[in-house]
Amino acid sequence: MKLSTKGRYGVRAMFDLALHQGDGPTPLRSIAERQNISEHYLEQLIANLRKEGLVNSVRGAHGGYLLSKEPAEITIGDIIRVLEGPIAPVDCVSDKVEEDKCENITDCVVRMIWKKMKDSINEVLDEITLEDLRQEAINAKQNGAQHGYMYHI
Template sequence: MRFSTRGRYGVQVMVDLAQNSTEGPISLKSVAERQKLSEHYLEQLVPELRKAGLVKSIRGAQGGYLLAKKPEEIYIGDVIRVLEGPIAPVECTDQYGDDCCEKTEFCVTREVWVKVRDSINDVVDSISLADLIKDSEKEGEKVNLFDDEV
């Protein structure tokens, strides 16, 4: 049960843009260096974010990418669904309200996957880019934000 690198890198790129593109476009080269990712691979992912209206691109020298909206208006769920496809822990939860497999009897287990799907969507749709970079502004302290862990 893993997200692929697509969603993970995508979120990293968006956060990086939010942190760095305050004045002018940011090249993928610099994002790749800061985030320690393959520039070529990002070239494959980021155009999808552009087509989805999450970033804007400026071509040519000194070009690069910019967020298309304010960090407060971009939710992690949007980024993930663009790069990973709809969140559907099993196939039959892909479309809402559809009935799934051709099982003759009522499919009992679907309830589980629907609840998982909805709960993931709730989480990722409740966190904006602004929420994430707010944390990073406390840079240097390195506090543990995850006090819910063991």
């Protein structure tokens, strides 16, 4: 029951973009350096975020990446679902197709657990936006946070 680095790096990268939103496109290299993530690996991840429309890209000199929407309109759930697939503890609660593969769907007592689990996780992740993180970072900074690669504002 662990998230892989895909989801975690993705969230950090998007958070980084949220903090630098307004400065124009942010090159991948800057994100990778600030967040201490392998640039090549991050490239693979952000390609998915672009395909799913969470970020826009600008080519060429002074190019880079931009959030496609306001930080308040992007949830952590949006990001993680793109990078890790459906957020569900077992396949039989993740989507219609997978549900149908389970013969016992209506009778299965145990499935109820996974359903509750899934709903509770998604609820948490869908109520946190990048704007929430940005605000927290600003507060932390004001309250004297020092290190934190998480908020180079």
